[in-house]
Structure formats: C-alpha cells, structure tokens
Amino acid sequence: MRFIASLALAVLLAAPVTAGLEVDLDLTGTWFGEFKCTEYDSEGKAKFVEESELLISQSDELLAIDWDSGSYAGLAVSDAKKPTQRGTLSFIECDTDLDQANDFAEMSLLDAKIDREKGKGTIKGESNYNVDGAFIGECKWKFTLVSLDDPFADGCVAPVE
Numbered sequence: 001m002r003f004i005a006s007l008a009l010a011v012l013l014a015a016p017v018t019a020g021l022e023v024d025l026d027l028t029g030t031w032f033g034e035f036k037c038t039e040y041d042s043e044g045k046a047k048f049v050e051e052s053e054l055l056i057s058q059s060d061e062l063l064a065i066d067w068d069s070g071s072y073a074g075l076a077v078s079d080a081k082k083p084t085q086r087g088t089l090s091f092i093e094c095d096t097d098l099d100q101a102n103d104f105a106e107m108s109l110l111d112a113k114i115d116r117e118k119g120k121g122t123i124k125g126e127s128n129y130n131v132d133g134a135f136i137g138e139c140k141w142k143f144t145l146v147s148l149d150d151p152f153a154d155g156c157v158a159p160v161e
Contacts, residue, residue, distance in 0.1 A: 023061040025078040025087035027112055028150050030055055031123055033143030041135035054123070054143050055151035064155025065091055070104070073156035076112070087112050089123070094156040105130050110141055121145035 031054040039046050055066040063074035074091025078084070089110050096105040110125025123143040130136045 023076050023078050024083035025076050025112065026058055026116060027056050027063065027076055027089060027114060028058045029145050030147040030151050031143040032146045033141065035139040035141045037137050037139040039135050039137040055153040057150055057153040063089060063091060064153045066153040066155060070094065071155050085113060085115055103132060108141070114145060116148060119145065119148055
C-alpha cells in the first residue's frame with residue numbers, strides 16, 4: 001500500500017515539475033486488449049478478465065486517457081536506448097485521492113513498445129485499485145495498438161496543442 005500511495009503522489013506532483021520535459025515516445029492512439037484482475041475482500045478473492053479499449057492522447061510527457069471505466073491522467077517517459085520506441089507510462093484514475101473510502105481509485109505502471117512507422121505497439125504492466133474501501137484489486141494489462149489516429153481523449157487534463 002505504501003507503493004500505491006508513493007506512486008499516486010509522484011504522478012500528482014510530477015506534472016507541474018516536469019511540464020515541458022521532452023519525450024520522444026508517442027503513445028497517442030487507440031489500444032485494444034485485456035486486463036486480468038484479482039479482487040480481495042474479507043471473504044477471499046475473485047478473479048476476472050475483461051477486454052477493453054484504451055484511448056490515449058499525448059502532449060509532451062502528459063497523457064490524457066479514456067477507457068470503459070473512466071478517465072485518467074498520466075505521464076510517459078522515454079527509454080534511454082530506444083526513446084521513440086520504448087518507455088514507461090504511469091497513470092492515475094481522475095477521482096483518486098487520499099480518501100481510501102473513495103468510490104474508485106486506481107494507479108498503474110506499464111511498459112510500452114511502439115513502432116509508429118509499422119503501426120504496431122504493446123502496453124503491458126500492472127495496476128492496483130480499491131473500491132469504496134470495501135475491496136482492493138490488482139490487474140495485469142496487455143494492450144495492442146489498433147490505430148495511430150489521435151482519439152482526442154479527455155482524461156483529467158486536456159492535451160495542449
């Protein structure tokens with residue numbers, strides 16, 4: 001739980017500090033895939049798999065993300081060796097705050113590979129969430145790029161032109 005709180009704080013505080021950071025990785029597009037989740041509560045655990053569409057609009061390092069369950073804000077960081085093709089992204093659900101009884105709170109850390117010339121890419125990683133303070137969960141993500149077009153995702157922050 002300490003990691004989740006640290007990640008949330010880092011994402012929330014990093015946006016103003018890193019504004020203008022040059023990022024060569026461009027994750028803008030529509031991604032389709034699935035996440036495999038395990039939820040835990042006082043009665044045990046439950047597993048489920050869901051398919052979803054992930055819409056990402058990017059301006060510099062800032063990500064605006066929309067998908068089936070809500071809107072997210074995030075940051076992208078380019079890989080030092082392959083800055084236009086690999087990197088890491090982190091995002092947080094827009095209503096996430098320090099109140100653990102929040103309706104829904106989620107944070108993620110994912111790795112990205114993309115070749116915009118070939119129109120191919122993958123995003124893989126994990127997220128952690130809680131719902132109403134009643135149960136917590138973790139998900140493994142695996143998404144594939146299906147379109148390079150900007151979906152004009154709203155996320156929590158509007159992309160700057």
